[in-house]
Amino acid sequence: MPFYRERVRPGAVLDDFPLVERDAVERDFPRFLAATRFPDFLVMSGGTTGHVVNATIRNEEEYDAAHRYLTGYPAGGAPALEEIERFGLDVYFNTNGYTRRKPKGWPLLSVPLERQAHVDLITRMLVDGFELGGRVLPVGYLQAQNALHRVLAGYYTVAGGTPDSFRLDSVFGYGSHVSRVWQERLRALWGTDVVTSYGLCEFVGANAAPCATCGALHYLTAWQEFLSPFDLSPVETGDAVLVLTSLVPFVTVQPRIRYLTRDLVTIVGECEATGLVGFRFRGREAFSIVAERDGAAQVLLSEVDLLEVLDRLDGVHAHRHPAEIQLWDDGELPPPPFRLGLPQFVVDGSRFAADGTIGIRVEVGFDPEVDRSAARRFESAFLELLGAEAPALEACDARVAVEPIPPGTLRRPVKTSA
Numbered sequence: 001m002p003f004y005r006e007r008v009r010p011g012a013v014l015d016d017f018p019l020v021e022r023d024a025v026e027r028d029f030p031r032f033l034a035a036t037r038f039p040d041f042l043v044m045s046g047g048t049t050g051h052v053v054n055a056t057i058r059n060e061e062e063y064d065a066a067h068r069y070l071t072g073y074p075a076g077g078a079p080a081l082e083e084i085e086r087f088g089l090d091v092y093f094n095t096n097g098y099t100r101r102k103p104k105g106w107p108l109l110s111v112p113l114e115r116q117a118h119v120d121l122i123t124r125m126l127v128d129g130f131e132l133g134g135r136v137l138p139v140g141y142l143q144a145q146n147a148l149h150r151v152l153a154g155y156y157t158v159a160g161g162t163p164d165s166f167r168l169d170s171v172f173g174y175g176s177h178v179s180r181v182w183q184e185r186l187r188a189l190w191g192t193d194v195v196t197s198y199g200l201c202e203f204v205g206a207n208a209a210p211c212a213t214c215g216a217l218h219y220l221t222a223w224q225e226f227l228s229p230f231d232l233s234p235v236e237t238g239d240a241v242l243v244l245t246s247l248v249p250f251v252t253v254q255p256r257i258r259y260l261t262r263d264l265v266t267i268v269g270e271c272e273a274t275g276l277v278g279f280r281f282r283g284r285e286a287f288s289i290v291a292e293r294d295g296a297a298q299v300l301l302s303e304v305d306l307l308e309v310l311d312r313l314d315g316v317h318a319h320r321h322p323a324e325i326q327l328w329d330d331g332e333l334p335p336p337p338f339r340l341g342l343p344q345f346v347v348d349g350s351r352f353a354a355d356g357t358i359g360i361r362v363e364v365g366f367d368p369e370v371d372r373s374a375a376r377r378f379e380s381a382f383l384e385l386l387g388a389e390a391p392a393l394e395a396c397d398a399r400v401a402v403e404p405i406p407p408g409t410l411r412r413p414v415k416t417s418a
């Protein structure tokens with residue numbers, strides 16, 4: 001890849017490779033490509049942070065390599081029909097960059113979630129299964145972007161509750177943090193926990209999913225490093241920014257060598273089963289506050305803390321997913337009983353070092369200038385919940401100044417990764 005060829009000598013070790021951030025790739029995209037043939041996929045992030053399209057280029061064999069590594073099935077290999085007892089339903093929306101849906105022959109069916117006919121088809125599959133080769137195969141597994149899990153949950157709540165015949169063994173989500181409030185709702189709907197993974201569109205093919213042994217996240221298809229948010233020196237415990245490196249066979253066209261994700265994690269410890277360091281996702285650095293404590297970096301307030309608080313509060317404005325807009329605005333469904341979209345907020349830590357103040361602006365569903373009493377109620381409820389969610393704030397004498405702002409003010413749809 002030209003970018004590293006110009007900077008690193010042959011024989012260099014990983015530490016010799018400069019860290020790469022998204023900005024550098026955006027500025028000089030061709031220098032991060034090493035294609036030997038025309039690529040298969042342009043993959044765009046489902047996130048809408050800012051106005052720049054976040055795109056990577058990927059090839060079919062990269063997905064095959066990850067699939068083979070994780071499942072043991074060779075490229076293009078799939079279970080024989082008589083081996084298949086149940087199948088998976090993959091609910092998707094085209095704004096998300098999860099371009100390649102599955103390997104050839106794999107027992108997974110992809111259905112979009114854009115309009116009523118799609119939900120009808122999803123429901124029919126969930127209730128009746130799929131008849132194939134003289135047998136009826138039930139849906140045992142459901143996967144969707146977390147934003148679509150929220151839309152589906154809203155739909156089934158207003159469309160007559162959950163059919164008793166949903167019999168899912170596992171439900172999987174990706175693309176954003178699922179708060180405890182939403183975990184509860186989704187568990188009530190599907191009868192099982194939704195397992196969510198942490199992933200980046202730069203590392204498509206496999207996300208970091210919670211480990212069956214240690215319960216933490218770790219990447220099986222990328223090399224993980226944990227660095228101090230202050231000086232990017234290696235750390236072994238506590239809070240850190242995550243750096244990922246992915247090479248062949250998991251990437252073949254656009255490598256991401258030593259990619260500084262700018263995502264904050266808490267190191268959980270070494271996993272007995274894999275020998276890898278497990279971590280817990282805390283959120284994007286830009287939406288979090290990190291302070292120094294006993295010489296180490298400590299996340300005082302994380303993006304995930306804020307999402308937990310905002311999903312429990314009344315009066316928050318949510319940015320609606322296009323699937324919600326199309327289903328509800330084009331149809332005759334009653335309004336959803338809870339917010340399906342994601343809250344919009346920004347965190348301003350620029351004054352924290354000087355006077356300990358953290359500014360948080362949150363879009364609310366009312367005009368705070370007009371309805372002053374609603375604004376005051378919102379502020380006090382927010383601060384009370386935040387104090388319980390992020391106790392380190394009080395321990396550090398941090399002062400949080402929350403400012404409710406009218407819907408649409410930020411003009412910056414916020415979506416997190418988890």
Ligand SMILES: [Zn+2]
Nearest residue numbers: 211213214271
């Ligand atoms: Zn583990």
